[in-house]
Amino acid sequence: MGKGGDANTLANLSKDQTKNLPKYTWAEIQKHRTPSDAWIVYHNKVYDVSNWHEHPGGAVVFTHAGDDATDIFAAFHAPGSQNMMKKFLIGDLIVESVEHKDDKQRDFERAYRDLRAKLVMMGMFKSNFWFYVYKQSFNLSMWASAMAMMYFSDNIVVHLAAALWMGLFFQQCGWLAHDFLHHQVYKYRRYGDYSGLFWGGVMQGFSAQWWKNKHNGHHAVPNLHNSTATAQDGDPDIDTMPVLAWSLKQAQSFRELRSDGKDSAFVKFMIRNQKIFYFPILLLARLSWLNESFKYAYGLGAASENAALERKTRGLQYPIIEKVAIALHYAWCFAFVSGFGRFSLAKSFGLFMLMTCSCGFFLAIVFGLGHNGMAVYDADARPDFWKLQVTTTRNIIGGHGLPQWFVDWFCGGLQYQVDHHLFPGIPRHNLKKTHALVESFCKEWGVKYHEADMYDGTIEVLQCLDRVAMEFVVDFVKDGPTM
Numbered sequence: 001m002g003k004g005g006d007a008n009t010l011a012n013l014s015k016d017q018t019k020n021l022p023k024y025t026w027a028e029i030q031k032h033r034t035p036s037d038a039w040i041v042y043h044n045k046v047y048d049v050s051n052w053h054e055h056p057g058g059a060v061v062f063t064h065a066g067d068d069a070t071d072i073f074a075a076f077h078a079p080g081s082q083n084m085m086k087k088f089l090i091g092d093l094i095v096e097s098v099e100h101k102d103d104k105q106r107d108f109e110r111a112y113r114d115l116r117a118k119l120v121m122m123g124m125f126k127s128n129f130w131f132y133v134y135k136q137s138f139n140l141s142m143w144a145s146a147m148a149m150m151y152f153s154d155n156i157v158v159h160l161a162a163a164l165w166m167g168l169f170f171q172q173c174g175w176l177a178h179d180f181l182h183h184q185v186y187k188y189r190r191y192g193d194y195s196g197l198f199w200g201g202v203m204q205g206f207s208a209q210w211w212k213n214k215h216n217g218h219h220a221v222p223n224l225h226n227s228t229a230t231a232q233d234g235d236p237d238i239d240t241m242p243v244l245a246w247s248l249k250q251a252q253s254f255r256e257l258r259s260d261g262k263d264s265a266f267v268k269f270m271i272r273n274q275k276i277f278y279f280p281i282l283l284l285a286r287l288s289w290l291n292e293s294f295k296y297a298y299g300l301g302a303a304s305e306n307a308a309l310e311r312k313t314r315g316l317q318y319p320i321i322e323k324v325a326i327a328l329h330y331a332w333c334f335a336f337v338s339g340f341g342r343f344s345l346a347k348s349f350g351l352f353m354l355m356t357c358s359c360g361f362f363l364a365i366v367f368g369l370g371h372n373g374m375a376v377y378d379a380d381a382r383p384d385f386w387k388l389q390v391t392t393t394r395n396i397i398g399g400h401g402l403p404q405w406f407v408d409w410f411c412g413g414l415q416y417q418v419d420h421h422l423f424p425g426i427p428r429h430n431l432k433k434t435h436a437l438v439e440s441f442c443k444e445w446g447v448k449y450h451e452a453d454m455y456d457g458t459i460e461v462l463q464c465l466d467r468v469a470m471e472f473v474v475d476f477v478k479d480g481p482t483m
Ligand code: HEM
Pocket: 040, 047, 049, 055, 056, 057, 058, 060, 061, 062, 063, 064, 069, 072, 073, 076, 077, 078, 079, 081, 082, 084, 085, 088, 181, 182, 183, 189, 212, 216, 220
């Protein structure tokens, strides 16, 4: 194990390519912002990636069409990937035309790129073999103990406890698959994919490629709204309409889909009461993800047009393994919830729902704490990479009776959500050290960094839902007929 990050990549590229290339203004770059007409900027060079659906990272490449992708590129790629960029190079950016950046902003960007290089030099991107041996052994022992409880006991209380324990096991598998599929663990990326297919597919029931499409998209544009209700240029994780809205604009977004331009009764009811529905929706999250994964892996549909297009044009990277992994998952789950053939259908279904809903809650509460109730941006108003990642994200700390060691274990590294978003390739055991540098960097450059414990963070999320619901109600009351 062990790998280095992408410290400084420009130098490798440009030697024989800089001469006689067309020069483009920033205004020109911004015109090419759709998948069929997509230009991106990387270290002041311009690349045309229009219709490049075969990109090994999938549709996420289009999230930065018409924009600067320098930092998001560094966040995702293995050293050496930039060599593949040559064939897309079409010109140079006229740096003076980038009017929205003053000298202070340029210094800031240089400083955070230097910080990244410093972290690479410090070995923060290198994983610890024994840490992951320990985490995987612990997870396997959770699985084996839940199976044994169901197999050996005839006591219903033990069966219920086993289903809950399995729900927690699924959550922990989610964190392991997350680390592997972000390529935090192995230098050789295929090993990370295989481990992700095991922990995410066989054990957790999710399609690895479905997850990458959704999760990498989220990382590229966290808390960014789609420009229209049908557009695919926003964060898929906050694409929760018509049941939850994270801003007034999002709450109103379904109007444009109706001929009368008004909100449906369903939207009005859901958004008005969204604070109440938040927890029940978390309980159902895993069911929805299982459904999306199954459809994606077996080619039966996709949750978004973006995912459907990626599935159609690129296919699955591991077509057989993906399908077998999910089939194996349901096979062992069936044995587990049926008490190895001893239980009635009703009891088996009840146990399935208990482990599925508890896992949904355990996973989604951490995701919610990570981003919900933090800043949301319109696609057009996206700030620079660092400010976007930091201001849309919340770290989770111990508090209100929950000790830090429990938070660390339960959140699986995502308690350092801010640091993880800035450097998704850093393995979780190095995030604490990384965090110290990130926090002081934010202080030095005046970027608002936020953390809260699980209780306070959840209150912030509910307050945000309530605030948006109130704004929405005021808005449609203002709009409607006088009573
Ligand atoms: C011309 C531009 C680009 C080229 C040539 C390129 C090339 C590649 C290559 C070779 C890989 C596979 C090896 C690796 O993971 O490093 C990859 C993966 C990836 N790329 Fe790109 N890329 C480009 C732009 C982008 C952009 C702009 C984004 C994000 C906005 C992006 C996101 C990703 C992601 C998330 C992966 C990892 C997928 C996985 O884990 O399987 N790429 N890209």
